[in-house]
Amino acid sequence: MDAEKRITLRLPADLHEWLVAEAKSAHRSLNSEIIYRLETEHAAVADAKSP
Numbered sequence: 012m013d014a015e016k017r018i019t020l021r022l023p024a025d026l027h028e029w030l031v032a033e034a035k036s037a038h039r040s041l042n043s044e045i046i047y048r049l050e051t052e053h054a055a056v057a058d059a060k061s062p
Contacts, residue, residue: 020045 022030034044 031041034041
């Protein structure tokens with residue numbers, strides 16, 4: 012990552028709880044879990060768009 016941006020993110024409580032549990036099981040912080048999931052999805056979308 013070249014530059015970082017801070018955002019405020021509002022999540023439904025159940026989604027937050029699920030992400031926290033997923034992060035814990037993967038030994039990641041909540042922030043790292045969210046970034047991991049967004050980057051994974053971004054890569055999948057980019058791959059799907061490639062000819």
